Amino acid sequence: MGGHFRTVADQCGIPCQIGCGLSIIRPMLRGSCGPVARRPVHRDAPESRSSDMLFTSRTHVSPNPGTVRTMELLILGVGDAFTRKHFGSSGLLRSDSGLVLIDCPDPIHRVIAEASRRAGWQVDAHDIHDIVLTHLHGDHCNGLESFGFLRRMTRAQGGDLPLPRIHCPQPVADRLWERLAPAMDSPMADGRRSTLADYFEVQLLDPDEPREIAGIEVSCRFTRHPIPTIGLRFRDQERIIGWSGDTPFEGDHVDWLSAAGLVVHECNRGPAHTPIEELEDLPQDLRRRIHLIHLPDDFDPTSTSMHVLRPGDVLPQPN
Numbered sequence: 001m002g003g004h005f006r007t008v009a010d011q012c013g014i015p016c017q018i019g020c021g022l023s024i025i026r027p028m029l030r031g032s033c034g035p036v037a038r039r040p041v042h043r044d045a046p047e048s049r050s051s052d053m054l055f056t057s058r059t060h061v062s063p064n065p066g067t068v069r070t071m072e073l074l075i076l077g078v079g080d081a082f083t084r085k086h087f088g089s090s091g092l093l094r095s096d097s098g099l100v101l102i103d104c105p106d107p108i109h110r111v112i113a114e115a116s117r118r119a120g121w122q123v124d125a126h127d128i129h130d131i132v133l134t135h136l137h138g139d140h141c142n143g144l145e146s147f148g149f150l151r152r153m154t155r156a157q158g159g160d161l162p163l164p165r166i167h168c169p170q171p172v173a174d175r176l177w178e179r180l181a182p183a184m185d186s187p188m189a190d191g192r193r194s195t196l197a198d199y200f201e202v203q204l205l206d207p208d209e210p211r212e213i214a215g216i217e218v219s220c221r222f223t224r225h226p227i228p229t230i231g232l233r234f235r236d237q238e239r240i241i242g243w244s245g246d247t248p249f250e251g252d253h254v255d256w257l258s259a260a261g262l263v264v265h266e267c268n269r270g271p272a273h274t275p276i277e278e279l280e281d282l283p284q285d286l287r288r289r290i291h292l293i294h295l296p297d298d299f300d301p302t303s304t305s306m307h308v309l310r311p312g313d314v315l316p317q318p319n
């Protein structure tokens with residue numbers, strides 16, 4: 001969704017004098033969890049300059065993994081903004097230290113209930129105190145209204161629950177209340193107009209500084225979706241899970257995600273999203289790690305060798 005889209009040429013990650021917009025496959029001699037082999041190469045620049053320095057810096061992983069030993073990711077919804085069959089793409093991380101909701105589509109309470117029942121998890125919204133919000137398109141944030149109202153009413157009735165925390169980048173935080181206020185700023189019991197702070201505590205995510213949420217180290221990177229949007233990496237002491245967020249195909253973003261042993265990547269029709277053909281061109285080692293989400297209803301799961309996610313899936317899956 002969005003009002004304007006970038007051109008194909010804009011998807012090339014490096015400023016270019018001639019706007020070539022080209023990408024080619026170039027295997028890189030690194031480990032299985034190393035950077036993606038697909039990277040932009042500019043014909044007007046010496047190959048040796050295009051590359052390793054840029055990719056090394058962008059794939060840097062901090063030496064401080066989260067404090068929890070293991071995390072699991074429950075897939076809640078796999079659909080896009082127009083789905084008639086699914087819920088909006090979203091997930092729920094579980095660690096020894098708590099739960100982290102990744103995006104909050106409507107109807108969030110049913111989304112959580114149905115996926116957790118499929119997975120055998122005993123979870124509802126009152127168990128979730130941290131929400132990572134990638135961007136403000138409705139299929140990713142419309143559930144915040146009912147999540148926030150329920151939590152506020154429960155707390156007002158004496159429920160011993162914390163104010164839920166929304167973790168998002170500055171541009172999302174700047175317009176979050178603008179998005180929610182028309183439905184949520186009316187007075188409640190105390191006679192004054194409600195504010196965002198009555199419902200949520202906002203904590204900023206900074207692409208330059210990983211932070212810990214529920215014992216999980218969380219890193220983010222802005223994508224080229226039409227509105228400010230982040231992709232995510234989640235790290236415990238055993239693994240990294242990548243989450244593309246909504247994004248057109250971008251070699252640098254895939255490269256950043258490829259530090260993860262498991263990558264949840266969106267797949268939908270461009271230009272605001274990533275066509276399946278772009279992902280099919282990636283090296284086999286990476287395609288083996290990619291799990292597809294944010295799919296159109298008519299996507300044929302038999303058309304790809306990559307794993308196609310379903311609601312209720314729990315990652316990592318047993319071998």
Ligand SMILES: [Zn+2]
Binds near residue numbers: 001135137225246
């Ligand atoms: Zn979007």
